[in-house]
Amino acid sequence: MDIAWSADEIAFRDEVRAFLADKLTDDLRASGAHMTSVYADPDHARAWQAILHEKDWVAPSWPVEHGGTGWSLAQRYIWQRERIAAGAPPVSPMGVQMCGPAIIGHGSAEQKAFFLPRMLSGEHFWCQGYSETGSGSDLASLQCRAEEDGDHLVVTGQKLWSTHAHAANWGFFLVRTATLDRPQKGISFLLIDMTSPGITVVPTISPAGENIQNEIFLDNVRVPKSNVVGAIGDGWTVAKYLLEFERGGAAYAPGLQIDLDEIEQFASASRGDDGGRLIDDAAFADAMAQARIDVLALEIFEFRAMSDAGAGRYPHAIPSLMKIRGTELQQRITELRLLAAGRYGMAYQPQAGVSAGPVHFPHAEGGFAGPREAAIAPMRYVSERAASIYAGTNEIQRNIIAKIMGL
Structure with missing residues (x-):
């Protein structure tokens, strides 16, 4: 090709x-x-x-x-x-890359006219309200309820793992508006003003000490029915449409190549156990070479997917395949970064990086030890442990692929 x-x-x-x-x-x-x-x-x-x-x-x-x-x-x-x-x-992907396409694909003319310009300008900063306790990969089992009350829905429930909810002024939520014969039925896709009375956002502190995700508690939150995207009860259709953008809307290879370049640069200056350059260590060099081969293969796959999409061919398994391969490589490469960081990879130095949210663990202010690319290795490593879980676990992605293949 x-x-x-x-x-x-x-x-x-x-x-x-x-x-x-x-x-x-x-x-x-x-x-x-x-x-x-x-x-x-x-x-x-x-x-x-x-x-x-x-x-x-x-x-x-x-x-x-x-x-x-x-x-x-x-x-x-x-x-x-x-x-x-x-x-x-x-x-931030929550608005432009996720909610925006959902509104474009399923929203009313009024919703497009109101929300899309504000999403583009950044006036509206978005979060996602999907996962709940017991409803993560099994998202259709969600129980956050919305009861009809005239021209409003009254929402009560809890959401988990909502990225940047502490900074958001709007959120898109999946809520249950009816209990029917299948869990996927009776779910609605709802746009909620995060400044509404009855909303409480509680920080979820990551193992790295960062407040990126949050819990959202909704207590009798009144939302106009005009904020339902698609029809009431048809939210699962909108959610599936959005998930294809979340899982397959980004190319992983460009960022992974930059990561490998950084690792190679500071591994050329760091020393292995024998006092020689780490980059000259046979085992490390082999791991780096294999990672570069795998990233190149992923890039070719991404180009092929791009070419097929341009020709109108886009098998539904592609987002799942990209998500699996991309996130698994992300995790491997953070392991290589941590290995190359050597002793600097043993220290918790959040001040070396730019956190996606407030850092709640005590840490030294100001400077940090070692090359910056090495000093951020522990934070990157811990953060990327979730890559194979969010946006649908990789195990779920394999089930999706198997179903598409008729296995």
């Missing part, structure tokens, strides 16, 4: 590089290059989104009529690769 860029694509790449060189401040560049998780912190994410909004580059995957860029799949891939290489932080 020929994956060489065309002349137009090379020109676009050069335009992207010039834009990034001009607009990325040192602070924004550090916030993207030294993230301790897959999310940027809300302040930097908002600041970067404001810059992109001026250029109309916030939503590469949206249709032009709704504020999207009109880029081809190849241009979107180039953008992601160059953004990561430059150290730019990602835009």
Whole structure:
């Protein structure tokens, strides 16, 4: 398969590089290059989104009529690769990459007119209300209820693992509006103002000490029925549509290649047990080579998926395949980073990175020991343990693939 860029694509790449060189401040560049998780912190994410909004580059995957860029799949891939290489932080995915496509695909004209422009501008910062106690991978068993009361729904229940709910002013939720013969029936997709009376957000502190996820408690929260996306009771259809974007909407390979380059750079300066350079250690060099081969294979797979999608061929197994392979490689590469960090990988140094949320564990202020890329290794390692769990566990993804294959 020929994956060489065309002349137009090379020109676009050069335009992207010039834009990034001009607009990325040192602070924004550090916030993207030294993230301790897959999310940027809300302040930097908002600041970067404001810059992109001026250029109309916030939503590469949206249709032009709704504020999207009109880029081809190849241009979107180039953008992601160059953004990561430059150290730019990602835009928060909850709005533009997840809720936005759901509204575009299933929302009313009024919902599109109200929510999409505010999502693009960053005026609305979004969180997700899906998982509950006992309803994670088995999401259809959710029990957060919404009772009809005139032209409102009254929502009562609890949600878990909601990324950046502490910073969000809007959230998209799955709620149960009826109990029917199958759990997937009677679920509705609801947009909720997070400043509504009755909402309480409680931090969930990660093993790395970060407040990225949260619990959300809803106590008789009144929400207009006009905030239901799709029909009442048809939320599972909307949720499945959204999950394909969550699982398969991003390319993993560009970021993983940057990670491997960083690891190789500081492994060339660090020393192994025998006093020689770690990069010259046969076992470590073999692990790095295998990781590079696997990332290259993933990139070819992502290019093939991109090519097929451009031709109108997009098997439903593709998002699950990409999610499995991408997250497993993420975890392997954080292990390599931790190994290459050596003694610096044994210390808890959150001040070396840019956390996606407030850090609640005590830590030294100011400086840190060792190269920055090594000092953030423990935080990255701990954060990425969840990569094979969120957005549907990899075990669930394998079940989805098996079902599609008729196994």
